[in-house]
Amino acid sequence: MRRFYQGSDLARIHSIAELAELARRRLPAFAWEYLAGGAEDELTLTRNRQAFAALGLQARTLVPCHPPSTRCALLGQSLPLPMAIGPTGYNGLLYRDADIHLAQAATARGLPYCLSTVSNAALEEIVSQVPGVDLWFQLYAMRDLGIQNDLLERAGRAGCSTLLLTSDAMVLGNREWDRRNYVRPRQLSLANKLDVLCHPRWLRQVMWPRGLPRLGNLDPYLPESERSALGSMKFIGEQMDSLLDWDSLARLRDRWPGKLLLKGVLHADDAEQAIALGLDGIVISNHGGRQLDGAVSSLEALAALAPKVRGRLALLLDGGIRRGSDILKARALGADAVLLGRATLYGVAVAGSDGAGRALDLLAEELRRSLNLMGCPALDRLGPDCLHLKPLAEAFARPPTANPEALS
Template identity: 40%
Template sequence: MMGQFPATVADYRERAKRRLPGFLFDYIDGGAGEEQTLRANTSAWQQVLLRQRVLVNVDQIETDARVAGQTLAMPLVLAPIGLGGMSARRGEVQAVRAANARGVPFTLSTVGICGIEEVAAAGAMLNWFQLYMLRDRSVVDAILRRVAASGVQTLVFTVDLPLAGSRHRDVRNGVATPGLGPKLLRVSQVLRRPRWIVDVALRGKPLSFANLAGHGPAAGDFEAFRSWIDAQFDPTVTWDDIARLRERWPGKLILKGILDVEDAEQAAKLGADGLIVSNHGGRQLDGVRATALALPDIARTCGSKLDVLVDGGVRSGIDVFRALALGAKAVMIGRPWVFALAAGGESALHTLLGRWQKELQVAMALTGVRRLADIGPACLDTSVQAQIGQPKEPLNKFRGDAGHGWPAQDQARK
């Protein structure tokens, strides 16, 4: 009997879990600490209620968005995922092809498997690159030159990684832990996935950190290279470094990892073109605010000065609508695209993106809007208490004039 077809991110996640080695699935799926923030990111969106309207002419709905100087088919960008290319054969190449076919950008991680040249050749139309500020600035300079030479115009700079987060799942799987025992554990997990061995480990070679080739230890030695990368994260980075980066990078600059309004204002002062409201998918500091909670105040304060994006816990086209109603220009998705790719490759990701666009269109139609510019606070239902999590105030309770205020976050925290 044939199995059911996947319809949601949760469905793709289950398939990915059955196909990936355990340590790799946990690396993608897991978060920091007890994973409180990881769970909160998803549940917070579910507390944002939509205001349904009927008998409104919603013919010819438009989902086109203008982000970082580019026109997108919908307000969505594939986020950078370290090791994302190990989810499928030459995974980042498949991902950029699926993304570009749906008219949205793909963001390649510094610690992706495929190199910037390979990914750019597969999808140069809409291709972004993510960068860390490493201790060895010569490595940063070399990467920037390669990125510029590949035609990339949008640089996503991650600012919330002075140190690697504490991820318990990685510890349990012996990731980056020396010794024979941890290595045998990971080998046993790989051997349970013969399909992955053939499709990815053998047919998908080389499995190396191609963007960092020539720097540090051999890029194919994952244990040694991960230790080198962890040591390269620079806790001394300050806003002065961002100012210097802004001077050197001629394209669009988007800062990823902003949760605080004061940090958002500083990003705008230094000339960033955009920012991503992000807690690193709950993978860095456990116990911080869900991004749906942090977004409204940042969008209200800085949305007119730069493009405000958001990531973390977005799991459907309806969540995309919610993010726009709370002030975002677009969303970034990470785990959803990796799960889809692991579950069924490029075609599965292409299908998922198309389904999300349809879900966004349905949400627009049933809230009475035809253009993204019309999505705002007035599209949210403030009359009832959100049930999930039982907050003292619903996330979409607004202060100020109706239709022009933003969520009363201070009240929600009391």
Template identity: 45%
Template sequence: MNIDAAINIHDLRELARRRLPRVIYEYLEGAAEDEVTLRRNRSSLDEVEFIPRIVAGHKKADLGVTLFGESLAFPAVVGPTGMNGIFHRHADLVLARAAEQAGAAFALATASNESIETVGAATRGVKWFQLYPWGDRKVWRRLLDRAAAAGFTCLVLTVDTPVPGNRERDRRNRFAHDVTISPRTVLDGLLHPGWLWNVWLKGVPRFENLLEFVHPAADIHEIAAFTRKHRHPDLSWDDVAAIRAMWKGPFLIKGVLSVQDARQALNMGADGIVISNHGGRQLDGAVSTIQSIEPIADAVGKRLTILADGGFRRGADIVKALSLGANAVVLGRAPLYGVAAAGAAGAARALQILEEETARTMILLGCGSVKTLSPDYVSAPYQQRR
């Protein structure tokens, strides 16, 4: 299938599956344990029904939003995902540029395969930085200072990974931030020559942002060992407050699923939260993100900017999240399918598809602006009735 013939995210997903070796595709696709939360993110979205307004008289839909003083033409953030370089060489740069082109924001992960400085210099779009609190407070401060100097305007602190999730697909494939070479993986790579040439034969991507905390010549195995050794299962709200004090710009906490934690985030000085269950990759059985949005928005939505991720594959999914109270969404696997399928063209196509679907859904719903979406436009089994 030609990339221009891909008419939805599912088409891009299939192209990615064909192009990637199995071990790499399963890292992208998989989740924790029985993958209940992964499926629930999707099934809960499917349970939300639209209540359209007819004869609304809107020729087009205004998808623009303002987040922390910065204007976006599309209410989405290309989310902070790690190890993107195993899907396509320089994937982080590709995604950042695709986000800029689409008028979305881009969030760079601590575990990116391009450095903070490289991505900062490569795009003038809205750029955020995501921090995994690995290492000690000196490591955190150093990463935040680098991000601020490189033009990243917002910090996203991920707090839902105190220990690695039990991702059984990766365990079976002996994949843990690095690939164990076996006859099977060698054969699988040879059967995918496009990926082999683009990624593997040019050197295994490293976590470039972490090199200075290991040593400049560290390989992926040494850096992966650093990330495993320096996690913080004892991360506390005092640590969150310390990170808040280190960062002078807008500050979001990612991994919130309860009203209580949303209120605590507000009390700790957060400017926003990302309602997230890590795409089902951490705690299996966690509540779906879409059903968490409205109660949290009712509790703190007037004082916190609310974003949400979790299974968005259609523009309709984005509209559902915004209707229930999110200010914007965070996209994880959807743009990754695009970049894994066809690099820059695939990443751009993924965002184009979602933007077109979002605008079409808005017109069919009878709503001319995402700013005027409300729970009145949807019905869901878990919706709070007023």
């Protein structure tokens, strides 16, 4: 009978799906739901995976299998792999000091790490505890410009090379399954409180001895009563600048001296506008299926806009990446690199920096193996001719299946 490994030997974990199952078993239900779930009917969450599954690979044969080159150029840097760990919030609910562990895993492999505005570790902590980190910072636009400007100054002092402005979360998505864990905002149901007690390892790892983690970047601006991970949610909701527009982005471009990316782009016209404002890149993203349910998959959006804008700014993609072959497909469609979210979060939830590192290593191994099996000696040899594009359109003529991660 087929079943995933359930022990602690990371060498026996052979896929991101296996890491996900271990994470599900180790986390309380409310924390797992926050990690794995999506908005409303989870159509976009599922569509992100369906798009990769529907896209066929056109392999060439009788090509010698030398170790393939996976180096890539991104934003003026040379990276060993076309990936970075993307910004995710409230990671301390998964593992103590999870942000630091993620940064350590990325840095050990020569990859960038992007810290979220709503991280549990502060910018200053990452820099002090992870020597040599290539630190990026993700910014949520704030109504209070004093707070926003102070965050930008802190990011500059911390040596952040790249800023990502998230544009698709000015209004929070309707994450119904997440909300069902609470009887009212920030108060877990009795069933969930009992479930937490059934996870003593998580209680020791996350809650002992200080309770819920705070939000390191926002801690200086929060009222004392709202500094925990759950307590801060009200503050975040009130501070999101729902009037963010292109003029706001232009002002940010003038203010930020480093690389600037816009995260949350799905339309080619928006990519053109980003080019006109002098941005260095975009992140093609539907926020992991957590915002607008029914939005196109990131991969579909990449296929539509890459032919129009590739080479004029950096193209990054996130959403649904679970295999090295997914990264290969994104590269073939025109992405320069991918940002990883849930894949490395599953790893950090299981075993901190070692678990996150295992996730990165699995994806790297699969990418190299897939390139060999494709008969492709290097990333820069990938293109649309390596793909069978027709199924991508046909796949969405059928209704999406249920999200297996949310149901597991």
